[in-house]
Amino acid sequence: MDLQISIQPSQKLALRDPESSPLGRKIIRDGIVLMHRLGYEQFTFKKLAEVVECTEASIYRYFENKHRLLLYFLTWYWNYVEYQAIVSLQNLNDPALKIRKVIEILTVGLPNWSDASGIDKAALHEIVIAESSKAYLTKDVDIINGEQLFKPYKDLCRHISDLFSAYNPSYPYPRTLASTVLEMAQFQPYFMEHLPALTDFGKERDHSKVAAFLENLVFSALQPKTSSEN
Amino acid sequence: MDLQISIQPSQKLALRDPESSPLGRKIIRDGIVLMHRLGYEQFTFKKLAEVVECTEASIYRYFENKHRLLLYFLTWYWNYVEYQAIVSLQNLNDPALKIRKVIEILTVGLPNWSDASGIDKAALHEIVIAESSKAYLTKDVDIINGEQLFKPYKDLCRHISDLFSAYNPSYPYPRTLASTVLEMAQFQPYFMEHLPALTDFGKERDHSKVAAFLENLVFSALQPKTSSEN
DNA sequence: TATTTTTAATAGTAATACTATTATTTCTTA
DNA sequence: TAAGAAATAATAGTATTACTATTAAAAATA
DSSP: OOOGGGOOOOGGGOSSOGGGSHHHHHHHHHHHHHHHHHHHHHOOHHHHHHHHTSOHHHHHTTOSSHHHHHHHHHHHHHHHHHHHHHHHHTTOOOHHHHHHHHHHHHHTOOSSOOOTTOOOHHHHHHHHHHHTHHHHSSTTHHHHHHTTTTHHHHHHHHHHHHHHHHHOTTOSOHHHHHHHHHHHHHHHHHHHHHOGGGSSSOSOOOTHHHHHHHHHHHHHHHSOOOTTOO | OOOGGGOOOOGGGOSSOGGGSHHHHHHHHHHHHHHHHHHHHHOOHHHHHHHHTSOHHHHHTTOSSHHHHHHHHHHHHHHHHHHHHHHHHTTOOOHHHHHHHHHHHHHTOOSSOOOTTOOOHHHHHHHHHHHTHHHHSSTTHHHHHHTTTTHHHHHHHHHHHHHHHHHOTTOSOHHHHHHHHHHHHHHHHHHHHHOGGGSSSOSOOOTHHHHHHHHHHHHHHHSOOOTTOO
């Protein structure tokens, strides 16, 4: 299944649409691999230019700065996840099953983990895990948010919170729970690998452990309360 | 109550103990205020040197780089929270009450929010909220972790997870739940202020809403399950 | 008082994050 | 198909950042 059509990040993110030229496409593909290898801080446009075999200035014609490039990567990912979630859930009816499926997509990975885009999705997923907080933990959050650049993430959060509300309409914190699940689906695998003392899991690469934790957490929270509790 | 004695970050963090000289103390106090104002990315030692009225090189004699300075700030904060948690909980017996108290300390703030240290704790708390992820979301995590520099945070996580285990010894994810609570106690107030669509709260400054959510989440998760659930 | 030790300032460098200008290629359309 | 226009990329810069080697001054100690 080829689904490039659905994964076009906002026009505002790039100065020129990188998918419209061979150089632009190479900047995205090679950029993902290089940022994954070096990490956001060590990644520079100069180093990317060497890999892409163009000049630094050419990259600046596509992206204002590396923060915008990171946002472009993340937006691509969240659009992809949202699309996959819609496809995977459309023939499910049980609200509980839908919730389980979404948690699986967020942690273990996407069911269709290959297409013709040429994008290294494993690298992209690890960029999302390690760098996505840096997209909004900046003094420019409010400006970036005003440009609607977090819309895909917020839409996905809304989508998940709707699943929670469908399961239990009286639960008072569906969105907060959704953003908690979204964030922890990234942080806990990172903790597992680098700071295992913060988890109950060994230094394993098995993300299904995180899925089990999140399922337990979500279904406990959504369980209608008995009158003895507040 | 004066408790500076207990809040000495690790020796490894600073090249020279900043609390041992007037210049060092000024670097810490002014550094907190400046990093809070500019954010981690825009904060530089040159700008701090202007405020402190010393040279850039003088600051480098205390801290290797600004990442180490951030770690110093965070360590100070987590040591302070751990200390306050111990003091606040020592005369409580009910496990549930202890959990509630810790959540309150993490979200609403510390009970004794003033001492003689001269440190702007409100600014420090906001640095923790906005910047602490940047302490470990770096390619050097494993090196820094090997130097035991995340110990105060891990100790606090362990402390909280012990409270969870005391409340329900059969709960299988006490540490993961503790790190989830610790992270969300910072992220959710940030979301509330900058990305309210990710929460169920308006753009308020009332952190007690976050506390209510976390209490609900924790006590639901820790509730012994009936046999009908997995 | 002389000497050692500590502490800070000077004066740099390499790398980063950009930008203004110029050159080249590609696309129209006459 | 050739000339002009538009798009795209390269050259060559700059200001700032992150740091360091060396020197100077101050403080502590003998």
